[in-house]
Amino acid sequence: DAKTTQPNSMESNEEEPVHLPCNHSTISGTDYIHWYRQLPSQGPEYVIHGLTSNVNNRMASLAIAEDRKSSTLILHRATLRDAAVYYCILRAPFFGNEKLTFGTGTRLTIIP
Amino acid sequence: DVKVTQSSRYLVKRTGEKVFLECVQDMDHENMFWYRQDPGLGLRLIYFSYDVKMKEKGDIPEGYSVSREKKERFSLILESASTNQTSMYLCASSHSRDVNYEQYFGPGTRLTVT
Numbered sequence: 020d021a022k023t024t025q026p027n028s029m030e031s032n033e034e035e036p037v038h039l040p041c042n043h044s045t046i047s048g049t050d051y052i053h054w055y056r057q058l059p060s061q062g063p064e065y066v067i068h069g070l071t072s073n074v075n076n077r078m079a080s081l082a083i084a085e086d087r088k089s090s091t092l093i094l095h096r097a098t099l100r101d102a103a104v105y106y107c108i109l110r111a112p113f114f115g116n117e118k119l120t121f122g123t124g125t126r127l128t129i130i131p
Numbered sequence: 132d133v134k135v136t137q138s139s140r141y142l143v144k145r146t147g148e149k150v151f152l153e154c155v156q157d158m159d160h161e162n163m164f165w166y167r168q169d170p171g172l173g174l175r176l177i178y179f180s181y182d183v184k185m186k187e188k189g190d191i192p193e194g195y196s197v198s199r200e201k202k203e204r205f206s207l208i209l210e211s212a213s214t215n216q217t218s219m220y221l222c223a224s225s226h227s228r229d230v231n232y233e234q235y236f237g238p239g240t241r242l243t244v245t
Contacts, residue, residue, distance in 0.1 A: 051230050062135075062237050062238050065233035068230075068231070117225075118190070119223075120174065
């Protein structure tokens with residue numbers, strides 16, 4: 020399975036944008052890039068996903084490099100509620116590959 | 132909103148006990164999953180089910196079994212609990228096996244086996 024690399028931790032000030040990077044240099048052409056986050060004492064929560072083009076939803080934006088070897092999750096205006104561990108994962112579109120495999124992720128701290 | 136509920140947030144059991152963890156989802160999802168999450172090991176799939184009475188082994192099924200008698204309910208059973216099964220157990224569901232569909236997680240059950 021293609022692996023992802025994320026910084027262990029990041030800090031950001033409240034109400035400022037946050038850019039969370041993810042490297043996936045061995046990504047295959049069919050792998051989708053998914054982001055989940057896990058707030059303290061809660062189960063993981065889906066954030067966003069994409070294949071090649073940049074994606075936006077109500078929670079965040081996903082910027083995917085042209086060569087797809089890296090991506091960036093963008094929180095446009097961080098709030099205290101965004102403090103969580105963020106996981107970047109790759110998912111191949113084949114049956115039998117339904118499981119989510121989280122690494123250590125990036126622990127995001129929001130400074131009031 | 133999709134809701135995945137788990138029967139307990141915290142559970143303490145003794146070694147050798149039979150343990151039942153219940154998960155219910157209210158969105159008519161086809162697929163349901165049981166994971167465990169441990170520090171340093173990340174999320175690992177125990178079992179999943181893509182239909183009623185259907186189940187598939189995940190990466191670490193040993194010591195566990197599952198039951199899915201109704202579409203909305205997926206149970207994880209520890210036949211004889213052991214201390215190495217102390218963990219956070221997470222249930223998830225999804226509408227489809229297609230990767231474009233996200234998985235919705237419950238709040239988790241922190242199980243301690245003494």
